[in-house]
Amino acid sequence: MLCNGPLTRYLGRYASLQSCRTRTFHFRWSSSVATEFEGTTDEDAYRRQRKTEWKRRQGGQSFLDHLIISVRGGKGGNGCAAFNREKFVPYGPPSGGNGGRGGDVYILPTTELTTLSTVAKRVKGNPGGHGKGAWMNGRAGEPTIVRVPVGTVIRELPADDPRRAHDAWEAEEDGLAHLSDEERTRKMRERRWVHYPGAEEDNVERDAFKEAERQLYRHERDKRLARLEMKPEPIFLDLAKEDLAEGTGTVVPTEGLGYLIASGGDGGLGNPTFLTANNRAPKFATRGTDGHRITLELELKILADIGLVGYPNAGKSTLLRALTAGGAQTEIAGYAFTTLNPTVAVVRMTDDGRIVNSVDEELVFEETIVEEQLIEERMRRGELANALTRNQILLTKGAADDGDNLLQEETFRFTVSDNPGLISRASENVGLGHSFLRGIERSLALVYVVDLQGPTPEEELKVLREELEAYKPGLSSKARLVIANKADLLSSDNNVDLEAARAKLKRLEEFVKSDFSTGPDQTPLDVIPTSAKYSQNLQKVLINMRMYVEEARGQSL
């Protein structure tokens, strides 16, 4: 009897609950142990790899170089309906302050960003402050600055584009479309007027208010007509440089703020404005107006003088880091598609092809994880506590070298972009696709990076050229140089057949000579073996790059 009774059922439930708890506990315990033993770095590598896999599955779609944003200037603050109250002055004059202007929205190019992913899709300016009693005007709204990466091209969407958001007038009309006349009038009044407490019903019956309302509508209509007649030129901005004076477009920049794209609304008027001979105590004020609304299309066309093009893992990111003496924080790892978005860095070189401020001649650029581990280890040992800054190292080194290092004068500067890997059939969206090539379309010159350790660097080159052409016919004619990277792996310490390695390089050179040429006189591309990891033979690379950039800049003048 007891077996089937409620107690048994209860006990049974309790037991299953217990086992469930034990399971949960067991799971938690095992997962925490796993984390402990996995070690943070492995987990980190796993996380990074997952991110890449995800990005790859997106087929390059998530590379954010195109974005539509709707921008609204800040709303103006409301005017105030108030009367001055003072001792022994029972009916003081109207004293409501005006509302403050809404904040303007500016757009500012910055080198700190490299993608459009941090740009908000909807931007709203700060509202102006409301007016207050005792003639206190509201404060103006602070300006809002939308930061976009240098290289962004901005276009205002035309009026007939379905993606364009409605302007303030159209938006109001939409909201009123299905209302009765009475409701319409009430809504429109609500949006425009502030009444002294308890005075609304009385106000709307008065002639003074009706006259003020008529005037306001007339003013609004005139403003709208003036705008339609003016037909302002649509906004177009090509933000090629961080320097505001260098940008080209239809908007004049403001120092420190950028380009004004949407101005804030006007502040409302306080009740003293409506004081007339007939109406000594106006009990109404106006609300602030909406800011300017605009829809913009942003397209990121990274502007680098030189674009690196290569298979995944060829060492492009390592090369960019080496060319900037560690200045470019590009991620380096031994798996394909480590780089997910193009990165641009500035290369500063001396006259003889050295990198400015490369403190140590023998720089080694390891994989990011290894470098992070090394820094962590140094930190744990306390070595970084007394570490010298870059400038201090330069100064001490300069003093030791009789000031030789201080003479490392920068004579040339250009930008280089590191790009995701390009593989065969990228044009069919294999790998990360080739949408990122949009970024290097405008580069002055392209440089192929191939892995000299791979079995057939020639084949890689052929595919790279095909993919560039598939993206845009004629693009591959911008290629000027082939960097045969990882040449250090072909040294005698690595137990490789030196003769075979040399023959491989020779074969590559011959192949380039016969099949890869540039310019009207069909000069073969240069081939330079390098080791990005150990900063070997970069001087030659830099001198060549300077030559291409100078030539191209000369032509584009």
Ligand SMILES: Nc1nc2c(ncn2[C@@H]2O[C@H](COP(=O)(O)OP(=O)(O)OP(=O)(O)O)[C@@H](O)[C@H]2O)c(=O)[nH]1
């Ligand atoms: N031995 C040697 N290894 C290198 C050299 N350059 C790069 N590597 C290694 O090659 C691997 C890939 O380097 P990355 O710089 O990430 O290659 P990537 O071309 O940017 O690769 P993706 O971003 O995936 O397209 C890493 O393990 C680097 O340490 C080199 O000159 N010599």
Ligand SMILES: [Mg+2]
């Ligand atoms: Mg990379």
